[in-house]
Amino acid sequence: MRISYLADRPELAAQLIPGLLEHWSYIFPNQTAADRAAKFRAHLNRDKLPIAWVAHDGDTALGTAALRKFDLEGREDLSPWLGGVFVLPSQRRRGVASALCRVVEGKAYDQGLSRLFLFTHGQEALYKRLGWSTLEATMWHGHSCSIMSKVPDLSRPVIHCRFTTQE
Helix, strand or coil: CEEEEHHHCHHHHHHHHHHHHHHCCCCCCCCCHHHHHHHHHHCCCCCCCCEEEEEEECCEEEEEEEEECCCCCCCCCCCCEEEEEEECHHHCCCCHHHHHHHHHHHHHHHCCCCCEEEEECCCHHHHHHCCCEEEEEEEECCEEEEEEEECCCCCCCCCCCCCCCCC
16 A cells, blocks of 8 residues: 555546545435535645545555645634545545554654644544544534644654555
């Protein structure tokens, strides 16, 4: 597995769009592939937010994550955000999401950001294992979720890219 800036592998986004549309259909039932593609295009940056990454095995996309200035409507007082973490169902439970999160965290800390935020509904255990703490509970489109935050552990090396072998 390799994690690249989406800006370096934009063609891989198309492989993620059907899964993203299905995953978020209960929140955004009218979202189209064109809408999702436009959102990916807005994240084709390396040093300016929003920035997206794609995890891939050669030419096969596995998942994505992003670093955004804002991610939760109504909470513009918190910034920046780890957002858009998504791994294709067939690729889950292989460490892809964890690796993506670490790369996004590394970029945030490289940019001198001292704290990072995210919101999730249902993946709190994953983020707690990665060192995130619950800040507060909130609602998003009628669903309960948690806002979480993380302060970097500067004693640990920053991960920019992660390579693993598949057995």
